[in-house]
Amino acid sequence: xxxxxxxxxxxxAWYVDGVNNNTSPIAILLIHGFGACKExxxxxxxxxxxxxxxxxxxxxxxxxxxxxxxxxxxxxxVPGSFNYSFDNWSQQIIDFxxxxxxxxxxxxxxxxxxxxALNASERISKKCIGVILIDCAQRTxxxxxxxxxxxxxxxxxxxxxxxxxxxxxxxxxxxxxxxxAFIEKILKIAYPxxxxxxxxxxxxxxxxxxxxxASEAFRGFINLFDDHLAPDLLRNIRLPVxxxxxxxxxxEPIQEAREWFHTFKCIKSLDVISNSGHCPHDEMxxxxxxxxxxxxxxAM
Numbered sequence: 001x002x003x004x005x006x007x008x009x010x011x012x013a014w015y016v017d018g019v020n021n022n023t024s025p026i027a028i029l030l031i032h033g034f035g036a037c038k039e040x041x042x043x044x045x046x047x048x049x050x051x052x053x054x055x056x057x058x059x060x061x062x063x064x065x066x067x068x069x070x071x072x073x074x075x076x077x078v079p080g081s082f083n084y085s086f087d088n089w090s091q092q093i094i095d096f097x098x099x100x101x102x103x104x105x106x107x108x109x110x111x112x113x114x115x116x117a118l119n120a121s122e123r124i125s126k127k128c129i130g131v132i133l134i135d136c137a138q139r140t141x142x143x144x145x146x147x148x149x150x151x152x153x154x155x156x157x158x159x160x161x162x163x164x165x166x167x168x169x170x171x172x173x174x175x176x177x178x179x180x181a182f183i184e185k186i187l188k189i190a191y192p193x194x195x196x197x198x199x200x201x202x203x204x205x206x207x208x209x210x211x212x213x214a215s216e217a218f219r220g221f222i223n224l225f226d227d228h229l230a231p232d233l234l235r236n237i238r239l240p241v242x243x244x245x246x247x248x249x250x251x252e253p254i255q256e257a258r259e260w261f262h263t264f265k266c267i268k269s270l271d272v273i274s275n276s277g278h279c280p281h282d283e284m285x286x287x288x289x290x291x292x293x294x295x296x297x298x299a300m
Contacts, residue, residue: 002038002064005100007092009080013064014038014057014096018049026129026300027103030056031093033111033137033279034221037063039204040110043196043285044292051296053103057096059089059116061217063208070220072165084220086112086228090120097124106299108292110134110279111252112221118233118241130240130299132292135278136230138252143226161225170219177218178209190278192248201282234264241266242295244288246276269295 005012015038018024028048030041038056045054058065061084071081082088093116097105104127109117114136121128139145146154163169176182183205187197208214234241241264245257254272261270271291273280281288 002058005096007095010060010066010068010082011064012058012060012066012092012096014055014100015045016053016055017045018051018053022053024052024300025104026052026106027101028052028054028106028108028296029093029097029101030054031107031109031113031117032056032059032062033109033113035062035205036110036279037204037208039063040279040282042200042204042282044281044289047285047289048292048296051293051300052106053101055096055101057093059113060084060092061213061220067208067211067213067216069213070216070223072220072223082216082220084217085224086115086119089116090123093117093120094123094125097128098126102126104129106130106132106296108132108134109136110281112137115139115228115230115233118230118237119228121239122237128239130242130295131237132242132244132295133230134244134281134288135246135249135252136243136257138256139224139227139229141225142229144229157225161223164219164222167219170222171215173222174209174215174218178206178214180206189250191283192250192277193275193283195276195283196285231260231264234260234266237264237266239266240268240299242268243270244280244291245270245272246278246280246283247272247274248276249278251278 002013002015032040038058041056068082071083107117114133117131121131184202191197276284
């Protein structure tokens with residue numbers, strides 16, 4: 001069961017465990033990654049809720065939240081449209097913390113949820129006391145990292161941008177990807193041990209893709225060529241940040257996480273989960289949950 005929060009004429013789905021723990025001075029908010037939903041914390045939320053009330057939320061465009069029509073930054077806004085961007089998703093988190101949670105909070109984000117957590121953390125008026133990043137998105141295809149790409153990719157970038165903004169193409173790509181067999185195939189790449197890649201996981205990721213506006217968040221995301229990068233946010237953050245990383249993440253290399261750890265003073269720890277991939281919290285919760293508990297207890 002989930003609850004609905006009305007935000008900017010949108011319906012935002014959320015869930016909380018540990019509501020009887022009213023004496024806790026803090027709360028925890030779990031922020032999922034691209035294509036996922038609040039249920040992606042299926043093995044974590046209850047496990048850590050004995051420490052503090054633990055909330056999970058569906059970002060706009062995902063899970064059971066509203067899926068409004070995408071409006072790219074250079075497109076004219078139409079009533080009911082939404083610019084899928086890190087600033088707007090972050091504002092959703094900020095407002096949720098201030099209106100619903102109303103306590104100092106620890107933000108825990110996986111993949112793009114990590115970038116959103118970093119971006120929101122210091123603008124939460126009720127105070128954020130720390131951020132835990134689980135395989136935070138490194139966003140290697142952002143324009144600001146174009147110099148790192150091959151000469152061919154740099155040459156093709158304008159054409160790629162022109163193509164992916166076309167709604168017909170993005171809808172076709174999404175339709176082909178939003179199939180149980182394809183989702184399972186991607187999960188087996190993301191979870192190299194194959195642990196916990198089961199029907200429940202495939203179903204919870206597949207169901208939201210069958211809603212009417214599901215392709216709009218996909219279109220918005222694949223057009224994010226110039227948005228926040230985690231290192232830029234880490235450079236200015238004053239809160240303690242903790243890293244948890246899958247050793248074999250196929251998309252967010254552990255090498256860059258290690259560079260962050262040695263570069264940014266705000267990062268207090270880096271825990272590497274051996275033999276796991278992009279979502280170690282779901283792939284190997286028995287290894288990740290004790291780390292989360294330890295960090296949360298120290299932060300309290």
